[in-house]
Amino acid sequence: MNFNNITSKILFLRLLSKRFYSKIPAVPVVTLEKQSPKLKVDTNTIALLERLSLVKCDNVEGVEILEDSISFADKILHINTDNVEPLYSVLENENLSLRFDKITQGNCQTDILKNATVTEDDYFVAPPGNIPLHEVHDNECNQSLKENEN
Amino acid sequence: MKYIGVTNHLKKCTKVISIKRDHSTTTNEKLQSVVGLEVHAQLNTQSKLFSGAQNTFGGLVNNCVSLFDAAIPGTLPVLNRKCVELGILTALALSCKVNEVSSFDRKHYFYADLPAGYQITQQRAPLASDGVINFQVFTPGVHKKPYNKSSKIKQIQLEQDSGKSLHDSDLKRSLVDLNRAGAPLIELVFEPDLEDGEEAAALVKELLLIVQRLGACTGRMEEGALRVDANVSLRRYGEPLSTRTEIKNIGSVRGVAGAIRHEIERQRSVLENGGKIINETRSWDAVNKVTVAMRDKEVVQDYRYMPEPNLPPLRVNLYTREETQDVLSVPLIKDRIPELPEDSRKKLIEQFSLRPEVAIQLVNEPVLLNYFHELTLGNTRSPTKVANLLLNDLLTVLNKRKFDVEDCVITIRQIRELTDMLLNKHINLDICRKVLDELLDSANNTSPLDIITKKEWSIVTDEEEITKRCTEVIENNPKLVKQYKDGKVKVFKALLGILAKNTSNKIDMSIAAAKMEEILKKL
Numbered sequence: 001m002n003f004n005n006i007t008s009k010i011l012f013l014r015l016l017s018k019r020f021y022s023k024i025p026a027v028p029v030v031t032l033e034k035q036s037p038k039l040k041v042d043t044n045t046i047a048l049l050e051r052l053s054l055v056k057c058d059n060v061e062g063v064e065i066l067e068d069s070i071s072f073a074d075k076i077l078h079i080n081t082d083n084v085e086p087l088y089s090v091l092e093n094e095n096l097s098l099r100f101d102k103i104t105q106g107n108c109q110t111d112i113l114k115n116a117t118v119t120e121d122d123y124f125v126a127p128p129g130n131i132p133l134h135e136v137h138d139n140e141c142n143q144s145l146k147e148n149e150n
Numbered sequence: 151m152k153y154i155g156v157t158n159h160l161k162k163c164t165k166v167i168s169i170k171r172d173h174s175t176t177t178n179e180k181l182q183s184v185v186g187l188e189v190h191a192q193l194n195t196q197s198k199l200f201s202g203a204q205n206t207f208g209g210l211v212n213n214c215v216s217l218f219d220a221a222i223p224g225t226l227p228v229l230n231r232k233c234v235e236l237g238i239l240t241a242l243a244l245s246c247k248v249n250e251v252s253s254f255d256r257k258h259y260f261y262a263d264l265p266a267g268y269q270i271t272q273q274r275a276p277l278a279s280d281g282v283i284n285f286q287v288f289t290p291g292v293h294k295k296p297y298n299k300s301s302k303i304k305q306i307q308l309e310q311d312s313g314k315s316l317h318d319s320d321l322k323r324s325l326v327d328l329n330r331a332g333a334p335l336i337e338l339v340f341e342p343d344l345e346d347g348e349e350a351a352a353l354v355k356e357l358l359l360i361v362q363r364l365g366a367c368t369g370r371m372e373e374g375a376l377r378v379d380a381n382v383s384l385r386r387y388g389e390p391l392s393t394r395t396e397i398k399n400i401g402s403v404r405g406v407a408g409a410i411r412h413e414i415e416r417q418r419s420v421l422e423n424g425g426k427i428i429n430e431t432r433s434w435d436a437v438n439k440v441t442v443a444m445r446d447k448e449v450v451q452d453y454r455y456m457p458e459p460n461l462p463p464l465r466v467n468l469y470t471r472e473e474t475q476d477v478l479s480v481p482l483i484k485d486r487i488p489e490l491p492e493d494s495r496k497k498l499i500e501q502f503s504l505r506p507e508v509a510i511q512l513v514n515e516p517v518l519l520n521y522f523h524e525l526t527l528g529n530t531r532s533p534t535k536v537a538n539l540l541l542n543d544l545l546t547v548l549n550k551r552k553f554d555v556e557d558c559v560i561t562i563r564q565i566r567e568l569t570d571m572l573l574n575k576h577i578n579l580d581i582c583r584k585v586l587d588e589l590l591d592s593a594n595n596t597s598p599l600d601i602i603t604k605k606e607w608s609i610v611t612d613e614e615e616i617t618k619r620c621t622e623v624i625e626n627n628p629k630l631v632k633q634y635k636d637g638k639v640k641v642f643k644a645l646l647g648i649l650a651k652n653t654s655n656k657i658d659m660s661i662a663a664a665k666m667e668e669i670l671k672k673l
Binding site: 048052053054088089091092094095096097098099100101102103104105106107108109111112113120121122123124125126127128 | 195196197201202203204210211212213214215216217218219220228229230231232233234253260262315316317318319322323324325326327328451452454457459461462463464465475476477478
């Protein structure tokens with residue numbers, strides 16, 4: 001009796017799995033729209049990105065990964081979003097919860113400084129400003145700067 | 151004939167040329183300066199904007215920091231209700247439209263005093279927008295008369311402050327204190343409606359008075375509680391706005407005036423020498439009184455704004471006086487707006503018939519305004535005389551000692567007693583100033599009368615004594631008396647001068663003058 005019951009359940013589950021597919025396609029779907037030509041990132045933009053992100057990517061492999069990421073993300077540009085309000089958060093209909101103005105945290109200097117490798121008189125020690133990565137300027141940029149220094 | 155023909159021809163030519171050239175291209179045309187401000191005001195709360203750490207100035211280094219403020223992974227922001235309240239209160243006082251729904255965004259940049267790598271601010275939908283600030287521009291010594299000015303407010307937004315960096319240029323490193331990281335700020339963005347540094351300084355002073363009245367901000371600029379960024383550009387009259395420079399973090403009202411005046415002059419000389427203005431950030435060097443370019447001028451920063459995913463939209467109730475823990479009622483906040491500086495000035499002018507410049511100066515110093523109200527209570531003292539005493543004499547004594555008006559220790563009881571003595575002519579102005587000076591040094595609540603008796607400064611009003619002194623002077627100066635009798639009326643002043651000197655300024659000169667004249671006539 002009991003055994004029969006279990007086998008019938010397994011049969012039923014198999015049926016289910018045949019009828020309901022996974023939402024993630026097993027093979028990449030080719031978009032119907034024409035693929036835009038692969039974007040090339042020039043050296044100035046690379047330099048700017050390095051400065052902004054403090055991540056070094058100015059080598060052949062790094063640039064390739066960056067360009068691949070851009071063309072991967074570019075696919076969403078084909079989707080028609082006319083008259084669709086952007087959804088910023090799934091909690092859009094919730095109200096932001098507010099807290100009363102009371103001191104409930106802090107007073108934990110040792111905890112805060114625990115992870116710092118270098119401290120001085122209870123201050124964190126950091127390099128001065130941003131780490132200056134090498135900067136590439138095209139001629140035009142240099143020229144305009146010179147003009148302005150007059 | 152020929153000659154005339156030539157001149158006519160020339161005339162025609164010049165006419166054609168002048169028509170062609172109705173837009174002059176000369177650089178000598180008058181340039182108009184355009185100034186717009188952005189002001190950051192720290193909100194006067196117990197705890198920070200999104201964390202329960204203490205919001206204070208000058209605490210133990212890196213102690214008023216929660217795990218969220220240090221951007222420890224896994225921590226989440228929870229908005230402080232009081233910050234929303236103070237932000238709305240300020241917005242209403244500046245006639246802004248409070249937005250029913252506002253939201254938060256992340257503004258990214260890399261700097262050691264910003265542990266998360268982004269600042270939570272309100273870019274897309276700010277707390278409030280479209281306001282206006284009205285103020286009077288009057289700097290004694292610069293303007294003869296006050297004039298009205300107003301500047302539109304684009305928006306008011308809530309945002310986090312960053313930590314503080316101390317730069318050690320010798321060892322090439324920065325020291326970071328996170329006590330200020332996450333402190334609550336409102337940023338007020340003004341339209342470029344101003345023309346010079348004095349107008350900007352007057353705007354900042356008015357804003358300072360407003361936020362102090364509201365209790366929204368301490369207004370202590372020396373602690374960085376209110377910081378000003380100024381955008382400055384020059385253009386020919388009637389033309390669109392030109393390239394601007396931004397002066398960052400000006401920390402005093404006079405600094406605002408000085409920095410902008412200097413920057414306008416610098417840009418004018420660059421343009422007159424045929425140069426170009428570049429969009430750059432400059433800082434104000436208050437010691438050397440110059441603006442200097444900051445390092446990060448070459449690249450326009452991309453802040454990669456994105457909606458803050460951890461905070462759903464902030465909603466407020468615009469219409470009714472009902473409120474819940476999470477939805478504040480704007481009408482209820484509106485009920486709590488106190489009398490604003492503009493109303494105070496109007497009241498002073500209407501009720502006490504003070505001159506506008508006197509009213510402006512009084513309202514600019516809340517301590518003096520408080521004295522004024524206490525002293526004029528019950529209408530026993532002349533408002534104009536009281537105002538003059540406070541603005542001329544008390545302020546002079548304080549300035550001489552380089553005391554801040556806020557730190558004035560003179561109590562209302564003391565100033566009341568002193569004012570009465572002055573107005574009833576028991577003492578003269580000279581002695582009044584000396585007493586004010588003494589009061590700043592003396593122990594709390596020393597009576598001005600005690601000081602006067604102790605220093606033997608009291609004034610003689612006794613008529614017999616004065617008559618005696620006058621007769622003495624007349625007897626000792628027969629020459630002057632003779633000159634007076636011969637019609638040289640000017641000599642009378644000299645006699646009074648001798649009298650004042652003989653009595654070390656301790657007798658009532660108005661009574662003495664009358665007495666002296668009386669005696670001289672009898673001779």
